[in-house]
Amino acid sequence: xxxxxxxxxxxxxxxxxxxxxxxxxxxxxxxxxxxxxxxxxxxxxxxxxxxxxxxxxxxxxxxxxxxxxxxxxxxxxxxxxxxxxxxxxxxxxxxxxxxxxxxxxxxxxxxxxxxxxxxxxxxxxxxxxxxxxxxxxxxxxxxxxxxxxxxxxxxxxxxxxxxxxxxxxxxxxxxxxxxxxxxxxxxxxxxxxxxxxxxxxxxxxxxxxxxxxxxxxxxxxxxxxxxxxxxxxxxxxxxxxxxxxxxxxxxxxxxxxxxxxxxxxxxxxxxxxxxxxxxxxxxxxxxxxxxxxxxxxxxxxxxxxxxxxxxxxxxxxxxxxxxxxxxxxxxxxxxxxxxxxxxxxxxxxxxxxxxxxxxxxxxxxxxxxxxxxxxxxxx
Amino acid sequence: xxxxxxxxxxxxxxxxxxxxxxxxxxxxxxxxxxxxxxxxxxxxxxxxxxxxxxxxxxxxxxxxxxxxxxxxxxxxxxxxxxxxxxxxxxxxxxxxxxxxxxxxxxxxxxxxxxxxxxxxxxxxxxxxxxxxxxxxxxxxxxxxxxxxxxxxxxxxxxxxxxxxxxxxxxxxxxxxxxxxxxxxxxxxxxxxxxxxxxxxxxxxxxxxxxxxxxxxxxxxxxxxxxxxxxxxxxxxxxxxxxxxxxxxxxxxxxxxxxxxxxxxxxxxxxxxxxxxxxxxxxxxxxxxxxxxxxxxxxxxxxxxxxxxxxxxxx
Numbered sequence: 001x002x003x004x005x006x007x008x009x010x011x012x013x014x015x016x017x018x019x020x021x022x023x024x025x026x027x028x029x030x031x032x033x034x035x036x037x038x039x040x041x042x043x044x045x046x047x048x049x050x051x052x053x054x055x056x057x058x059x060x061x062x063x064x065x066x067x068x069x070x071x072x073x074x075x076x077x078x079x080x081x082x083x084x085x086x087x088x089x090x091x092x093x094x095x096x097x098x099x100x101x102x103x104x105x106x107x108x109x110x111x112x113x114x115x116x117x118x119x120x121x122x123x124x125x126x127x128x129x130x131x132x133x134x135x136x137x138x139x140x141x142x143x144x145x146x147x148x149x150x151x152x153x154x155x156x157x158x159x160x161x162x163x164x165x166x167x168x169x170x171x172x173x174x175x176x177x178x179x180x181x182x183x184x185x186x187x188x189x190x191x192x193x194x195x196x197x198x199x200x201x202x203x204x205x206x207x208x209x210x211x212x213x214x215x216x217x218x219x220x221x222x223x224x225x226x227x228x229x230x231x232x233x234x235x236x237x238x239x240x241x242x243x244x245x246x247x248x249x250x251x252x253x254x255x256x257x258x259x260x261x262x263x264x265x266x267x268x269x270x271x272x273x274x275x276x277x278x279x280x281x282x283x284x285x286x287x288x289x290x291x292x293x294x295x296x297x298x299x300x301x302x303x304x305x306x307x308x309x310x311x312x313x314x315x316x317x318x319x320x321x322x323x324x325x326x327x328x329x330x331x332x333x334x335x336x337x338x339x340x341x342x343x344x345x346x347x348x349x350x351x352x353x354x355x356x357x358x359x360x361x362x363x364x365x366x367x368x369x370x371x372x373x374x375x376x377x378x379x
Numbered sequence: 380x381x382x383x384x385x386x387x388x389x390x391x392x393x394x395x396x397x398x399x400x401x402x403x404x405x406x407x408x409x410x411x412x413x414x415x416x417x418x419x420x421x422x423x424x425x426x427x428x429x430x431x432x433x434x435x436x437x438x439x440x441x442x443x444x445x446x447x448x449x450x451x452x453x454x455x456x457x458x459x460x461x462x463x464x465x466x467x468x469x470x471x472x473x474x475x476x477x478x479x480x481x482x483x484x485x486x487x488x489x490x491x492x493x494x495x496x497x498x499x500x501x502x503x504x505x506x507x508x509x510x511x512x513x514x515x516x517x518x519x520x521x522x523x524x525x526x527x528x529x530x531x532x533x534x535x536x537x538x539x540x541x542x543x544x545x546x547x548x549x550x551x552x553x554x555x556x557x558x559x560x561x562x563x564x565x566x567x568x569x570x571x572x573x574x575x576x577x578x579x580x581x582x583x584x585x586x587x588x589x590x591x592x593x594x595x596x597x598x599x600x601x602x603x604x605x606x607x608x609x610x611x612x613x614x615x616x617x618x619x620x621x622x623x624x625x626x627x628x629x630x631x632x633x634x635x636x637x638x639x640x641x642x643x644x645x646x647x648x649x650x651x652x653x654x655x656x657x658x659x660x661x662x663x664x665x666x667x668x669x670x671x672x673x674x675x676x677x678x679x680x681x682x683x684x685x686x687x688x689x690x691x692x693x
Binding site: 043047095143146150151152153155156157159160161163164167168170171174175283289292293296329331332333334335337338339341342343345346347349 | 419421465469470471472474475476478479480481482483485486487489490493494499606609610613614616617620655657658660661664665667668671672674675676678679
């Protein structure tokens with residue numbers, strides 16, 4: 001009892017100086033979400049004949065039944081992988097967008113391995129997932145190493161790689177691993193032994209969500225409790241400084257990108273084994289970009305990613321229900337997502353620094369005189 | 380093999396290169412102007428989507444291609460203004476603004492099309508008519524490439540390259556943009572209104588990207604399609620990087636990518652070359668990556684000798 005008390009006291013003392021900041025940060029995230037919602041309601045009001053019904057489904061639909069709540073969790077699972085992947089990459093100071101392609105590669109590799117390699121028991125799931133990770137890392141190694149060794153802009157090259165991966169994948173599923181009996185450009189059906197089982201009866205929640213949560217915890221431990229994670233964060237925060245204190249920055253940067261890509265590859269595998277009968281993606285799934293948004297909402301903290309992902313999953317489910325039950329297209333959700341991303345990441349929007357600068361006119365004047373308001377590149 | 384060689388001697392191929400290069404040239408110029416101001420503008424892709432759609436809608440609503448063009452430019456400038464508002468005023472990291480712009484643009488486009496037509500991908504447009512220049516079109520070979528069925532926006536792309544080159548060489552605004560991009564603190568210390576200059580640069584970039592979008596839906600195709608931009612904004616960024624910020628050099632790289640694109644489209648019809656079209660589609664992206672790698676290696680080499688090192692761009 002005494003020890004527990006001491007523990008909480010220590011926790012309190014440690015967090016007190018940052019309490020105000022945490023509160024402000026949380027508050028502005030909520031404010032950003034509120035503003036984005038108001039804009040979305042305005043848009044819905046503009047286009048819909050019956051905005052009432054649309055908004056009701058959008059906001060309350062996902063909460064209306066256990067099955068709908070299950071949809072929220074199902075939608076959130078890939079976003080958790082993507083969000084954790086983005087945390088790892090952003091913390092290392094990179095904007096590698098190959099997480100998008102990694103989802104595709106990981107999903108395709110997992111599907112193909114599960115179809116062509118028959119394995120007993122848990123291996124029927126583990127081996128396809130691991131090969132998904134491996135395939136994503138092998139392909140993703142190229143843009144990552146080009147960035148770290150040659151300084152090739154990883155953002156542009158990784159987006160080019162996304163398109164390359166997509167077209168090669170489409171070629172594979174329409175020529176090489178195609179199952180002509182499917183009547184589609186798709187692989188053969190994934191064997192039942194390899195499919196992730198349903199976790200909560202009556203919903204679409206699979207064991208994939210457990211893997212996602214596990215990955216979030218592992219990533220958090222790696223980032224904040226190991227020396228590798230420390231090196232990675234230091235490299236991301238200030239590369240020159242990290243280099244001068246003897247950190248192998250190229251290695252730290254590479255590991256951050258490859259870990260992120262591996263997590264995204266796992267996410268692709270889980271998504272396919274959980275929710276698809278065959279692999280038939282003919283466009284990129286979009287999870288990679290969404291992941292960056294989730295990471296930003298979660299302040300690049302892997303432990304907060306599941307919450308951010310659940311929120312986006314809730315948005316998506318609501319939008320789907322709204323599109324099904326009213327005359328509004330679900331793409332309105334992208335408007336909300338874009339606005340939230342900008343407002344949450346905005347340094348000048350209701351941030352503690354911004355509040356302080358409002359309070360102190362001298363600081364404001366100084367800032368103006370500097371002309372530089374870029375604090376640090378990273379959000 | 381014969382038909383590949385034949386391809387490079389037919390004027391029709393080069394005319395196609397010009398068509399495919401035009402949107403890339405506009406995207407490259409947009410990337411260039413914003414990059415010179417120190418902002419890596421990822422949102423060009425989304426800006427092109429929005430303006431291509433605006434062009435299609437306005438051209439059918441008013442029944443005139445000119446209205447479509449005006450709407451596209453306006454939409455581009457608005458998107459640029461949005462980017463500036465977020466990146467300059469709200470100080471959101473510009474890559475995140477870019478990602479958000481692209482998400483917003485893609486969502487908004489589908490949303491608007493669905494609201495108007497009820498389908499989710501296509502919207503018709505009144506295209507800008509092509510135009511054959513009298514006399515000049517009779518020049519053998521070159522006339523057929525440049526002056527036969529010349530799309531006004533293709534010509535405008537060439538003019539825009541010259542205009543951007545002029546902007547940075549001969550105008551106060553251009554030099555201020557460069558100053559702000561090179562060192563914002565230094566620029567502010569000599570009294571340049573850095574925020575305003577950045578905003579203006581982003582508006583110009585938005586307008587240029589808007590022209591690229593307009594060409595896609597009013598020229599290259601007559602109609603809007605949700606997948607039609609297909610990474611051209613990103614290829615523009617790559618071309619700009621390889622041209623190292625020089626308008627003409629960057630535009631030439633854009634034309635090179637246009638050529639690869641034209642090749643990958645025409646090579647599908649060849650009998651002697653049995654490469655499936657899916658793999659040919661990767662060609663523009665592969666060459667872009669290869670180009671970026673070469674550019675980086677050259678830059679690393681250059682960085683060594685005595686010449687003062689170029690500012691590493693964000």
